[in-house]
Amino acid sequence: MTKDNVQGAGEEEQQAQSKKALKKQQKEAEKAAKKAEQQIWVRARIHTSRAKGKQCFLVLRHQQFTVQALLAVGDRASKQMVKFAANLTKESIIDVEAVVKKVEQKIESCSQQDVELHVERIFVISQSEARLPLQLEDAVRPEGEGDEEGRATVNQDTRLDNRVIDLRTTTSQAIFRLQSGVCQLFRDTLINKGFVEIQTPKIISAASEGGANVFTVSYFKTSAYLAQSPQLYKQMCICADFDKVFCVGPVFRAEDSNTHRHLTEFVGLDIEMAFNYHYHEVIDSITDTMVQIFKGLRDRFQTEIQMVNKQYPSEPFKFLEPTLRLEYKEAVAMLKAAGVEMGDEEDLSTPNEKLLGRLVKDKYDTDFYVLDKYPLAVRPFYTMPDPNNPKYSNSYDMFMRGEEILSGAQRVHDAQLLTERAMHHGIDLEKIKAYIDSFRYGAPPHAGGGIGLERVTMLYLGLHNVRQTSMFPRDPKRLTP
Amino acid sequence: MTKDNVQGAGEEEQQAQSKKALKKQQKEAEKAAKKAEQQIWVRARIHTSRAKGKQCFLVLRHQQFTVQALLAVGDRASKQMVKFAANLTKESIIDVEAVVKKVEQKIESCSQQDVELHVERIFVISQSEARLPLQLEDAVRPEGEGDEEGRATVNQDTRLDNRVIDLRTTTSQAIFRLQSGVCQLFRDTLINKGFVEIQTPKIISAASEGGANVFTVSYFKTSAYLAQSPQLYKQMCICADFDKVFCVGPVFRAEDSNTHRHLTEFVGLDIEMAFNYHYHEVIDSITDTMVQIFKGLRDRFQTEIQMVNKQYPSEPFKFLEPTLRLEYKEAVAMLKAAGVEMGDEEDLSTPNEKLLGRLVKDKYDTDFYVLDKYPLAVRPFYTMPDPNNPKYSNSYDMFMRGEEILSGAQRVHDAQLLTERAMHHGIDLEKIKAYIDSFRYGAPPHAGGGIGLERVTMLYLGLHNVRQTSMFPRDPKRLTP
Numbered sequence: 031m032t033k034d035n036v037q038g039a040g041e042e043e044q045q046a047q048s049k050k051a052l053k054k055q056q057k058e059a060e061k062a063a064k065k066a067e068q069q070i071w072v073r074a075r076i077h078t079s080r081a082k083g084k085q086c087f088l089v090l091r092h093q094q095f096t097v098q099a100l101l102a103v104g105d106r107a108s109k110q111m112v113k114f115a116a117n118l119t120k121e122s123i124i125d126v127e128a129v130v131k132k133v134e135q136k137i138e139s140c141s142q143q144d145v146e147l148h149v150e151r152i153f154v155i156s157q158s159e160a161r162l163p164l165q166l167e168d169a170v171r172p173e174g175e176g177d178e179e180g181r182a183t184v185n186q187d188t189r190l191d192n193r194v195i196d197l198r199t200t201t202s203q204a205i206f207r208l209q210s211g212v213c214q215l216f217r218d219t220l221i222n223k224g225f226v227e228i229q230t231p232k233i234i235s236a237a238s239e240g241g242a243n244v245f246t247v248s249y250f251k252t253s254a255y256l257a258q259s260p261q262l263y264k265q266m267c268i269c270a271d272f273d274k275v276f277c278v279g280p281v282f283r284a285e286d287s288n289t290h291r292h293l294t295e296f297v298g299l300d301i302e303m304a305f306n307y308h309y310h311e312v313i314d315s316i317t318d319t320m321v322q323i324f325k326g327l328r329d330r331f332q333t334e335i336q337m338v339n340k341q342y343p344s345e346p347f348k349f350l351e352p353t354l355r356l357e358y359k360e361a362v363a364m365l366k367a368a369g370v371e372m373g374d375e376e377d378l379s380t381p382n383e384k385l386l387g388r389l390v391k392d393k394y395d396t397d398f399y400v401l402d403k404y405p406l407a408v409r410p411f412y413t414m415p416d417p418n419n420p421k422y423s424n425s426y427d428m429f430m431r432g433e434e435i436l437s438g439a440q441r442v443h444d445a446q447l448l449t450e451r452a453m454h455h456g457i458d459l460e461k462i463k464a465y466i467d468s469f470r471y472g473a474p475p476h477a478g479g480g481i482g483l484e485r486v487t488m489l490y491l492g493l494h495n496v497r498q499t500s501m502f503p504r505d506p507k508r509l510t511p
Numbered sequence: 512m513t514k515d516n517v518q519g520a521g522e523e524e525q526q527a528q529s530k531k532a533l534k535k536q537q538k539e540a541e542k543a544a545k546k547a548e549q550q551i552w553v554r555a556r557i558h559t560s561r562a563k564g565k566q567c568f569l570v571l572r573h574q575q576f577t578v579q580a581l582l583a584v585g586d587r588a589s590k591q592m593v594k595f596a597a598n599l600t601k602e603s604i605i606d607v608e609a610v611v612k613k614v615e616q617k618i619e620s621c622s623q624q625d626v627e628l629h630v631e632r633i634f635v636i637s638q639s640e641a642r643l644p645l646q647l648e649d650a651v652r653p654e655g656e657g658d659e660e661g662r663a664t665v666n667q668d669t670r671l672d673n674r675v676i677d678l679r680t681t682t683s684q685a686i687f688r689l690q691s692g693v694c695q696l697f698r699d700t701l702i703n704k705g706f707v708e709i710q711t712p713k714i715i716s717a718a719s720e721g722g723a724n725v726f727t728v729s730y731f732k733t734s735a736y737l738a739q740s741p742q743l744y745k746q747m748c749i750c751a752d753f754d755k756v757f758c759v760g761p762v763f764r765a766e767d768s769n770t771h772r773h774l775t776e777f778v779g780l781d782i783e784m785a786f787n788y789h790y791h792e793v794i795d796s797i798t799d800t801m802v803q804i805f806k807g808l809r810d811r812f813q814t815e816i817q818m819v820n821k822q823y824p825s826e827p828f829k830f831l832e833p834t835l836r837l838e839y840k841e842a843v844a845m846l847k848a849a850g851v852e853m854g855d856e857e858d859l860s861t862p863n864e865k866l867l868g869r870l871v872k873d874k875y876d877t878d879f880y881v882l883d884k885y886p887l888a889v890r891p892f893y894t895m896p897d898p899n900n901p902k903y904s905n906s907y908d909m910f911m912r913g914e915e916i917l918s919g920a921q922r923v924h925d926a927q928l929l930t931e932r933a934m935h936h937g938i939d940l941e942k943i944k945a946y947i948d949s950f951r952y953g954a955p956p957h958a959g960g961g962i963g964l965e966r967v968t969m970l971y972l973g974l975h976n977v978r979q980t981s982m983f984p985r986d987p988k989r990l991t992p
Contacts, residue, residue, distance in 0.1 A: 073787065075752070075953055093752050121953045156924060158953040194949050197751030206753070210708040214698070227691040229778045229964070231983045232713065232761045233726075233737075235990040245714075246729045247737065249775075250767065250987050256714075256728065263983060266992065270678030271556070271574050272687070279760060280713045286731065294730075297710045306554065443637060464992050468675050472556055472602045472639040483710070502712045502744060506731050509716040511747065511945050 065130040066145060072097075073125050073155065075198075077166070081116035088115065089140060090126065090147070094200045094337065097142040098133075099126060101149045111152070121158035121195070127151040163192040170199045172341050186497060193502060193511055201341045204334035205499055208327060209487045213278060215326040216299050216481075219319045225274040225301070230263035232256055232280060236461050245284045245294075256282035259480055261412075264302035265441060266468050268476045274303045274315075281480070286506050290495045291433060291485060295504040299486075301438075302478030309414070309424050309440035312477035313400060316436070317353035320398060320428065320481075324349050327490060335491065344492020347397050347430075354390070354399040358422070361401055364389050375405035375421060387432020397489075402426045411455040412448060414440035414477075424477070430489035438479020445469040546611040547626060553578075554606050554636065556679075558647070562597035569596065570621060571607065571628070575681045575818065578623040580607060582630045592633070602639035602676070608632040644673040651680045653822050667978060674983060674992055682822045685815035686980055689808060690968045694759060696807040697780050697962075700800045706755040706782075711744035713737055713761060717942050726765045726775075737763035740961055742893075745783035746922060747949050749957045755784045755796075762961070767987050771976045772914060772966060776985040780967075782919075783959030790895070790905050790921035793958035794881060797917065798834035801879060801909070801962075805830050808971060816972065825973025828878050828912075835871070835880040839903070842882055845870050856886035856902060868913020878970075883907045892936040893929060895921035895958075905958070911970035919960020926950040 077091035084103040089096050101107045101115045106129075118124065128147035136143040169184045176183075189196040196202055217227065237244040237255045245256040260277050267275045281298040301319070305311040324347060327335070362374055365382055368389055372382065390399055406415050406423040416422040425439030442448045445466050452459060452466070459466070487499035497503040502511060558572035565584040570577050582588045582596045587610075599605065609628035617624040650665045657664075670677040677683055698708065718725040718736045726737040741758050748756045762779040782800070786792040805828060808816070843855055846863055849870055853863065871880055887896050887904040897903040906920030923929045926947050933940060933947070940947070968980040978984040983992060 073955070093754070123953045123955050156950075156953045156955060159951045162952060194747045194750045195952055197748070197753070203752070206709065207707055209710075213708055214702060217695070217698075221695060226688055227694055228687065228982060229690075229761075231776055231985055233763070233776050233985055233990065248727045249990060250765070252990075254990055266675045267678070267982070269675045271684070272678070273574070280710075282714070284731070295712055295714050468992075469637075470640045471643060471676055472604045472637045474554070474604050474637060501709060501748070504712055504714055509714065509730065509733075509735055511949075 066132045068130050069127065069150075070130055070147075071125060071127045072147070073123065076118055076120050076122050076124060076158075079116060079118060079120060081112070084109070084112065086112050086116045088118075088149075090124075094203050095142065096140040097145070097147060098137050098140050099128060099147040099149050101152075106148060106150045115149070115152055118152075118154065119158045119160045121162060121198075123155040123158075125153040125155055162195065164188055164195055166195070166199055169196055170201050170341050172343070186495065190497065190503065190508065191511070197501065200337050204337035205487065205491065205493075206501060208331045208334045208338075208491070209483065209499060211327060211331055212323055212483060212486055212490075213299070215323040216319060217276070217278065219322040220274075220276045220301070223274065223315060223319075225276050225303075226267075226272050228264070228267050228272070228275045228277050230257070230260035230277055230279065232282070234262075236464070243284045245282050256284075258283060259298065260300050261302075261478070261480070262465050262468070264300055264478055265476065268302050268304050269443075269468050269471070269473045276301050278483075288506060291488075293484065293496055293500060293503055293505055296485075296496075296500065297483035299481040299483055300478070301481075302476060304474040304476045309475075309477040312438075312440070312479075313355065313402070313426060314352075316428070316438070316479055317355075317398075317400060321349060321351060321353065323486070324398070324490070338491050338493070342491070342493055347490050347492070348391075348395060349398040350394065350396045354394050354396050355402055356390070356399060357403045358401055358405065359403070361386055364393075375407055377405070377408040383429065383434060384432045387429055390429075391432075397431050398429065400426050400428050409439060411451045411457060412439075412441050413451075414442050415451075426479070428479070428481075430486065431492065433485065433489055435485045435489060436479045436481045438477065440475065440477040443469055443473040443475055547613045549611050550608065550631075551611055551628075552606060552608050553628070554604065557599055557601050557603050557605060560597060560599060560601060562593075565590070565593065567593050567597045569599075569630075571605075575684050576623065577621040578626070578628060579618050579621050580609060580628040580630050582633075587629060587631045596630070596633055599633075599635065600639045600641045602643060602679075604636040606634040606636055643676065645669055645676055647676070647680055650677055651682050651822050653824070667976065671978065671984065671989065672992070678982065681818050685818035686968065686972065686974075687982060689812045689815045689819075689972070690964065690980060692808060692812055693804055693964060693967055693971075694780070696804040697800060698757070698759065700803040701755075701757045701782070704755065704796060704800075706757050706784075707748075707753050709745070709748050709753070709756045709758050711738070711741035711758055711760065713763070715743075717945070724765045726763050737765075739764060740779065741781050742783075742959070742961070743946050743949070745781055745959055746957065749783050749785050750924075750949050750952070750954045757782050759964075769987060772969075774965065774977055774981060774984055774986055777966075777977075777981065778964035780962040780964055781959070782961075783957060785955040785957045790956075790958040793919075793921070793960075794836065794883070794907060795833075797909070797919070797960055798836075798881060802830060802832060802834065804967070805879070805971070819972050819974075823972070823974055828971050828973070829872075829876060830879040831875065831877045835875050835877050836883050837871070837880060838884045839882055839886065840884070842867055845874075856888055858886075858889040864910065864915060865913045868910055871910075872913075878912045879910070881907050881909050890920060892932045892938055893920075893922050894932075895923050896932075907960070909960075909962075911967065912973065914966065914970055916966045916970060917960045917962045919958065921956065921958040924950055924954040924956055 074090035074092045077089040077096055080087045086101040088099040090099050101112045103109050103112050126149050128149045130145050131148050133146050164184045168182045171183050173183060233247060233254050234257045235254055244258055247254045259281055264275055277300050280295055282295050301316055303312045303315060365386055370382060403422045404425045409423050409425045414424040416424055427434050428436035442451055448466050484496045484499040488496050555571035555573045558570040558577055561568045567582040569580040571580050582593045584590050584593050607630050609630045611626050612629050614627050645665045649663045652664050654664060714728060714735050715738050716735055725739055728735045740762055745756055758781050761776055763776050782797055784793045846867060851863060884903045885906045890904050890906045895905040897905055908915050909917040923932055929947050965977045965980040969977050
């Protein structure tokens with residue numbers, strides 16, 4: 031007898047690959063049926079426990095799968111054993127030896143509906159404390175539901191304070207399995223396009239953009255900073271002929287922003303690429319990568335999307351092929367037509383970004399688009415000016431459901447022009463000397479951008495707080511767990 | 512006419528996939544031959560330039576590929592143009608319009624040996640400064656070679672100070688393309704085994720092992736630390752039912768160690784896994800992952816391995832299937848038999864590790880092995896004691912060419928035992944309260960380990976300094992570039 035897990039399939043398989051979710055479910059049911067009358071051994075948590083006279087009903091859980099288990103005083107179990115089982119605490123991990131029995135009536139409350147387990151032996155692997163800081167059934171309840179019965183939902187701080195339990199919910203399991211998929215799809219797509227993965231340092235000696243919003247680190251007898259982006263290093267790799275590079279890693283922002291979409295530490299999916307004719311080659315590579323991610327999620331993570339939707343309903347994510355690209359000017363015109371008062375070279379406020387997202391969705395039916403050619407004045411010094419109009423620049427943002435997920439640009443690759451632009455911005459040249467010097471020995475035209483992983487996951491799933499898509503979020507008020 | 516790159520193939524393809532390196536080279540030659548008499552346009556760097564009367568010979572370079580280009584006063588080029596070309600600085604990036612010509616005699620000094628380019632037009636894309644801080648031909652010269660002619664090699668600090676040029680050498684290009692492959696093989700293997708990728712925070716509120724060797728960060732009005740490993744977070748994911756997780760990310764060590772194998776920031780390839788019967792299930796998963804990496808490198812990166820070997824000769828990396836696993840006791844016995852004086856429960860010194868590597872290689876013909884069952888006294892407090900012998904523990908290191916690349920163990924998953932072990936080690940319980948509390952709500956038996964990416968690349972290639980396999984290394988004396 032080998033050991034099974036709760037879903038009745040012991041094979042090593044990725045539970046996430048589920049275009050064929052329904053087919054798989056059916057297969058599982060067939061497997062379960064085949065197992066009827068078999069003796070199996072499973073390891074699982076006690077999800078719920080209910081004693082009733084001489085019987086004890088347990089619901090056993092492994093990840094998102096649940097099965098009913100029954101102990102009854104009689105041949106298989108003694109009175110003492112039933113009592114022992116009834117006293118086991120929720121969330122304890124147990125090994126159970128049991129016979130699989132088909133049931134007449136589907137067990138609606140479990141994921142395994144056609145069978146139950148008649149328990150013969152129980153071993154406690156790890157006992158949970160009796161008092162849980164939060165209840166899993168409360169943690170997956172959709173907002174508003176159960177209010178009349180006075181049932182609780184769990185607030186965000188309680189969840190995050192007790193993340194090790196909150197991450198056990200079907201919703202959390204689904205969110206982070208899907209996020210693992212985002213990373214995988216991002217990298218696989220780029221590797222197929224000939225990109226090379228690089229690793230860039232996070233401890234840096236100089237804050238590249240003048241020193242605002244940067245965390246300071248004590249470094250032996252001196253001090254250093256945490257990198258706000260891998261941009262300089264990506265660009266050095268381009269100057270070193272790697273041509274197309276990407277990296278996935280933490281990015282640190284010492285901004286005292288307490289919003290639904292800001293973290294002080296997040297995961298950056300970063301791209302940098304030399305181009306031949308026009309920086310739109312780079313935009314096209316990035317948008318195609320995003321489209322491959324959206325398609326991959328849609329095709330492989332339908333089960334996870336549905337699980338999240340049960341608690342947090344949202345519209346399916348829409349995108350076009352090729353991706354819609356609007357110029358900043360057009361966006362300003364659309365906003366003005368909708369009654370917004372703003373200057374042509376003014377940056378977009380967060381509410382205007384959101385409004386623009388709705389206008390674009392109404393007009394073009396897409397949740398993903400690129401805004402190109404930002405005013406030069408609102409972009410960093412290293413942004414390449416538009417050669418045809420010095421008020422604008424070869425820079426772009428990308429949006430999902432009306433929120434920014436990527437900021438990028440063609441970079442100035444000429445040391446002389448870069449020096450001029452830095453001086454125009456009043457930046458101390460001494461502090462960015464190493465950066466400027468990187469371009470003195472031949473540098474190809476190049477562009478790139480940085481994507482926020484947690485925002486992509488949040489917006490793809492239609493969630494409303496980036497803390498839901500960061501396992502252990504960091505913000506100005508939270509450093510634990 | 513579309514634009515080609517130097518190697519004569521404009522397709523988007525990953526240059527690294529080269530089991531079929533020879534076949535590909537031949538194909539390239541055929542392609543090049545086909546292109547004879549064709550007019551093409553290439554972008555490349557000027558690798559070398561030599562004027563000779565009315566002619567100018569350029570060697571153009573793109574990544575590891577080089578081709579000869581000729582300008583001659585006549586129909587195609589004016590005297591002024593030839594003079595202009597002759598004055599272009601090395602490492603400048605140019606666009607060249609040229610006719611491809613077959614040559615009678617192979618051009619031994621270039622990677623494209625069967626053709627040369629007869630240049631018609633040149634555009635300067637980005638001019639390099641005339642004085643280079645290091646010469647590429649010096650930077651790829653094997654140590655010792657050229658000493659008699661008084662030719663220079665480039666020392667490590669000069670390389671690292673001018674990394675943007677040093678990374679252009681064939682050796683650097685090969686090292687970091689192969690390293691990108693290590694990451695990809697690591698992840699692909701684990702995803703196939705059903706692992707989930709996680710992202711763990713690098714800014715943490717408490718130094719988990721008592722606060723030694725940890726960098727301090729100012730965090731708004733308080734202070735925080737940089738994570739020395741993702742271990743606590745990996746373990747929390749196991750306690751949250753993810754079962755098998757991995758992560759790839761920076762790890763920070765504030766050790767004032769100035770050795771060939773220590774960095775203050777390196778990339779950790781981390782694994783954590785719940786097991787059913789025995790922690791050897793986890794060892795087997797890790798060793799199989801390493802074997803998949805070794806095979807993938809051998810099969811797909813032969814070109815890169817050979818390029819590195821040209822400058823740094825080494826024996827091919829040897830491994831066994833299944834991986835050799837020795838117990839610590841056996842290793843001590845082997846060392847003692849070789850004349851080493853050491854106690855049974857004493858930790859291995861670096862020279863003894865090296866010696867043991869040679870003894871194991873002689874006896875078992877492998878460069879990779881596991882050392883299992885370390886003395887409990889030399890391992891951290893969270894290490895599970897050996898249930899059969901309290902002097903030993905369920906912990907292991909893995910070695911490549913006699914140097915440690917992974918340290919791992921079964922972890923104590925019981926809050927009570929963990930508290931006892933921490934007290935035994937004299938650790939302030941208050942500081943690790945959050946860690947211990949993670950195990951109070953049911954925790955499965957689990958084990959894991961952390962691999963140093965730069966060490967794997969270094970040792971696989973038989974290199975001798977971890978700074979060669981970190982693009983922008985950080986050590987107590989180096990924070991730039």
